[in-house]
Amino acid sequence: MKDVYILGIESSCDETSCSIVKNGREVLSNVINSQIAIHEQFGGVVPEIASRNHIQNISKVVEKALEDAKIGFQDIDAVACTYGPGLVGALLVGVSYAKALSYSLHKPLIGTNHIHGHIAANYISHPDLKPPFLCLVISGGHTHLVHIKDYTEFEILGKTRDDAIGEAFDKVARVIGLGYPGGPKVDKLAREGQPNIELPKTHFDNLDFSFSGIKTAVINLHHKNPDVNKADLCASFEKTVTDILVEHALTAAKGLNIKTIALAGGVSANSYIRNEFLKLEKQGYQIYYPEPVLCTDNAGMIASAGYYNYLNGQIADLNLNAIPNLPIQAIS
Numbered sequence: 086m087k088d089v090y091i092l093g094i095e096s097s098c099d100e101t102s103c104s105i106v107k108n109g110r111e112v113l114s115n116v117i118n119s120q121i122a123i124h125e126q127f128g129g130v131v132p133e134i135a136s137r138n139h140i141q142n143i144s145k146v147v148e149k150a151l152e153d154a155k156i157g158f159q160d161i162d163a164v165a166c167t168y169g170p171g172l173v174g175a176l177l178v179g180v181s182y183a184k185a186l187s188y189s190l191h192k193p194l195i196g197t198n199h200i201h202g203h204i205a206a207n208y209i210s211h212p213d214l215k216p217p218f219l220c221l222v223i224s225g226g227h228t229h230l231v232h233i234k235d236y237t238e239f240e241i242l243g244k245t246r247d248d249a250i251g252e253a254f255d256k257v258a259r260v261i262g263l264g265y266p267g268g269p270k271v272d273k274l275a276r277e278g279q280p281n282i283e284l285p286k287t288h289f290d291n292l293d294f295s296f297s298g299i300k301t302a303v304i305n306l307h308h309k310n311p312d313v314n315k316a317d318l319c320a321s322f323e324k325t326v327t328d329i330l331v332e333h334a335l336t337a338a339k340g341l342n343i344k345t346i347a348l349a350g351g352v353s354a355n356s357y358i359r360n361e362f363l364k365l366e367k368q369g370y371q372i373y374y375p376e377p378v379l380c381t382d383n384a385g386m387i388a389s390a391g392y393y394n395y396l397n398g399q400i401a402d403l404n405l406n407a408i409p410n411l412p413i414q415a416i417s
């Protein structure tokens with residue numbers, strides 16, 4: 086089969102990114118312009134500022150991605166862009182740019198679901214990985230346990246009923262004074278502590294998650310006792326949420342008789358979570374997660390997911406719009 090080159094564009098939150106991916110698996114370039122330093126002073130992403138920065142950066146990021154990949158616009162087979170979920174103004178920058186590119190180059194346009202992208206990051210890091218498998222999508226806005234039935238077929242087995250796990254990490258970090266974005270900072274400090282503080286776990290009679298209870302417990306504990314050992318608190322928080330993730334993933338894996346479990350999304354960069362899942366290999370499970378740069382938002386994962394949409398004939402037209410709350414099951 087002829088090689089397929091996809092130009093991917095990601096702009097759903099505060100990263101402006103463009104990537105060229107060959108055959109869905111080989112990253113020729115992945116340029117990521119992060120706005121973290123800009124939003125840090127506000128303690129979180131300011132949507133309007135994010136959109137403006139995407140507009141300022143997108144052309145430069147696309148040009149650099151082509152330059153790094155050493156190819157030209159004429160070598161691309163299709164343009165894929167994230168059209169949801171995400172911040173509407175931020176998404177619209179990438180969607181509009183991708184439409185203009187597709188129209189002017191006479192190349193197909195592919196709308197890509199950002200969460201499909203997080204899952205597809207695993208295809209780049211692990212060329213041997215193929216559906217079916219289970220995937221825990223743990224990111225800033227999502228906590229989904231997903232059955233990946235095929236490259237473009239997804240079933241949600243469980244999801245958070247309140248906060249996303251990444252939000253909980255960020256909130257805990259903010260309350261104990263670690264700053265934004267909190268996940269990596271909690272990860273680092275937890276390595277110096279012991280998980281010796283008991284925190285609540287919320288259980289439902291299905292595979293749904295809840296993280297608002299544990300988040301509130303950490304906040305209350307810190308307010309009542311500001312001298313509490315922060316490293317121990319981080320380690321205890323990480324252990325409690327990880328126990329829940331492992332428990333749910335195992336229940337689903339046993340129920341479906343699936344032996345392959347992948348992690349995806351920004352929180353899957355967490356070293357404790359990765360190690361705890363790796364321990365399941367002793368029980369005969371195969372564990373996958375993307376390399377750190379592919380865990381958080383990047384266009385490589387969007388080009389990879391877009392490739393599988395392309396093979397499946399899921400081509401968009403110029404009516405493609407940004408959908409801020411795009412569900413994971415939607416055909417993209």
Ligand SMILES: Nc1ncnc2c1ncn2[C@@H]1O[C@H](COP(=O)(O)OP(=O)(O)OP(=O)(O)O)[C@@H](O)[C@H]1O
Pocket residue numbers: 097098170171199203223224225226227250251252254255266267268269272350351352353354355356380381382
């Ligand atoms: N090492 C880490 N440990 C824990 N959390 C982490 C780590 N690195 C990043 N994160 C968290 O990952 C989140 C960002 O991930 P990601 O970029 O996938 O989310 P998002 O794009 O904002 O949300 P979504 O993908 O759900 O729309 C943040 O909450 C951040 O704190």
Ligand SMILES: [Mg+2]
Pocket residue numbers: 199203224225351381382
């Ligand atoms: Mg994301």
